[in-house]
Amino acid sequence: MEVIKQHYPEAVTIRSLAEQIIRDLNAQDLSISKTIWATSLCADEANNAVNILSVLFAGNGPFNLGGMSGLPFIGKTGLLAFASHIPTNGGAFIIYGPHIGITNEGELGKIRRDEQDSDSNCCGSITLGVEVAKAGNKPSEVDRLDPQQNRVEQILFAKRKDILNAVDPMKTATEIIYKRTHRRIHEMIELTEEAFKGTLVYTMGGVLVNSNWDKEDSFEVRDVKFYDFR
Numbered sequence: 001m002e003v004i005k006q007h008y009p010e011a012v013t014i015r016s017l018a019e020q021i022i023r024d025l026n027a028q029d030l031s032i033s034k035t036i037w038a039t040s041l042c043a044d045e046a047n048n049a050v051n052i053l054s055v056l057f058a059g060n061g062p063f064n065l066g067g068m069s070g071l072p073f074i075g076k077t078g079l080l081a082f083a084s085h086i087p088t089n090g091g092a093f094i095i096y097g098p099h100i101g102i103t104n105e106g107e108l109g110k111i112r113r114d115e116q117d118s119d120s121n122c123c124g125s126i127t128l129g130v131e132v133a134k135a136g137n138k139p140s141e142v143d144r145l146d147p148q149q150n151r152v153e154q155i156l157f158a159k160r161k162d163i164l165n166a167v168d169p170m171k172t173a174t175e176i177i178y179k180r181t182h183r184r185i186h187e188m189i190e191l192t193e194e195a196f197k198g199t200l201v202y203t204m205g206g207v208l209v210n211s212n213w214d215k216e217d218s219f220e221v222r223d224v225k226f227y228d229f230r
Contacts, residue, residue, distance in 0.1 A: 003106045004209050004218050007171065011209050011218040018053055020221075021093065021204070028226060030200050032056050034090030038082050040066035040185060042099050042123050046111065046210045049217040050095065058087055065185075068125040068148040069177050070098040070208075071155075072184050079188045083195035091200035096185050097222070098177040099123050099208035100170065104215070109170035114213040122210050123174070125149055129156035130173045133163045155180055178207060182223060189227060201227040 004011050012020070025032055037054075039062045041047045054061055063082045067073035086092050101111035101122025109127060110119040121127040125148075132139060132153045139157055143150035156163060159176050166172035182205045189201060205223040 001218065003104065004102055004211070006106065007102065007108060008207060008209055008218070008220040011207075011220040013216050013218050014049055014052060015216070017219050017221075018056060021053070021056065021202075024224070025091070025093070025202065028091075028200055028202070028228075030091045030202075033058055034087040035093055035202075036063065036082075036085055036087065036090070037061045037093040037095070038063040038065050040070055040072040040094065040096035040181060041208060042070045042125060043067055044099065044123065044125075044210075046101070046113070046122060046217075047099055047208060049210070050208065050219075053095075057093065058090065059085065065094070066096065066181075069123060069129070069152045070096065070181050071148070071152065071177065072096065072181065072188060073148050073151075076188055076192055079192050080195050083192060083199075086196070086199050089198065091202065092196070094185065094201065094203045095205075095219075096181055096203070097206045097208060098126060098174050098181065099210055100126075100174045101210045104212055108168055111210050112212040125152050126156070126170065126173050126177060129153045130163060130169050133157050133160040133173075134169070136160070152177070174207060178205070178222065181205070186225070193227075193229065196227065196229045199229050201229065203227070 139153040206221040
């Protein structure tokens with residue numbers, strides 16, 4: 001945690017995050033046993049660290065809203081499907097954001113994975129997007145064989161100047177993806193509000209910080225919001 005807090009001073013362990021979620025839902029008079037959850041996180045299996053939260057919620061979650069880099073590629077249709085699964089008189093919890101690795105030595109953008117003898121990129125999707133931005137190769141408009149990564153690269157290329165001028169391009173790119181994910185999640189909820197009628201929706205946005213495989217992961221909360229549709 002000492003190394004992590006040098007870059008993400010407000011980060012807490014996933015277990016501590018679980019305690020915060022319980023407190024917040026209790027304060028809203030919502031039973032966790034009647035709450036389901038969803039994630040909009042990167043597809044990287046390193047992010048399965050958050051699955052320990054499943055014991056808190058109803059159902060067999062999480063419902064996966066995200067894709068490459070954590071952007072909510074599932075769209076409004078996926079969010080409507082999630083809304084239809086909420087228990088009667090219950091609620092929903094959505095956690096979202098990009099992820100970034102930090103090695104034991106403090107290197108950003110990499111982690112040591114189980115049974116590997118060298119570090120690997122984390123988030124790989126954002127790393128590739130940064131490389132495209134640095135190279136100055138404008139992404140194609142549509143890549144039907146790699147649509148999600150293509151979109152990540154488009155978003156980061158549009159902020160190419162910020163990435164090139166950054167002290168740490170990976171950290172800056174992660175912030176860019178966070179802001180886009182945050183905006184999209186809330187746009188989607190507002191556009192599908194009718195589907196959530198009678199429920200409470202608790203959203204938590206932030207950056208998931210992955211550590212080497214033998215260390216506990218962390219999450220730095222950036223934005224918390226409650227939509228009370230009851």
